[in-house]
Amino acid sequence: MNAPTSAPKKDAEPSMPATESPRDKLRATLLGDAALPEFELITIFGGEIELRQPSWGAMMAARAVEDDEQRAIGMVIEYAYVPGTNERVFEEGDKEKILQWPFGSAIMDLQMAIARLTGVDIASIEEELAKDPLRA
Numbered sequence: 001m002n003a004p005t006s007a008p009k010k011d012a013e014p015s016m017p018a019t020e021s022p023r024d025k026l027r028a029t030l031l032g033d034a035a036l037p038e039f040e041l042i043t044i045f046g047g048e049i050e051l052r053q054p055s056w057g058a059m060m061a062a063r064a065v066e067d068d069e070q071r072a073i074g075m076v077i078e079y080a081y082v083p084g085t086n087e088r089v090f091e092e093g094d095k096e097k098i099l100q101w102p103f104g105s106a107i108m109d110l111q112m113a114i115a116r117l118t119g120v121d122i123a124s125i126e127e128e129l130a131k132d133p134l135r136a
Contacts, residue, residue: 040113041083044106050083051110053117073098075114 020028037053054062054075065071076098077090090098101107114120 038117039081040117042109042113044110045101048083049089050081051113051117052079052081054079059118069099072111076110079114079117 037055039050039052041048041050043049058078062071062075065074073095077088077092077094080089081087082089
């Protein structure tokens, strides 16, 4: 038995392709899926993570956090993913463990990746680190 089909509508006007204005095209580009975050794969303490670029709104919210420690740990928790997935590596409850990581080249690599993804002037950070590695 054949599946029922609907008959063509009588007096239907043929559909005309809509022409997009330059503004509509620009809005579609800027507000659509084209604005995807950049990411970097880094290895820290033997495990590879995917760090993603925060959104503009997230960066503005992070600036409002006055505690440098909370802001830095929050960036790691929010933007470190299992590579190739949408699964975050860390949870809020991991803050204390993250704070216990030994400070060295792995943490510096992590900080530099975050700086690159957020457009921070890395040269000025390196200059500050050379002056006082605990203040950068």
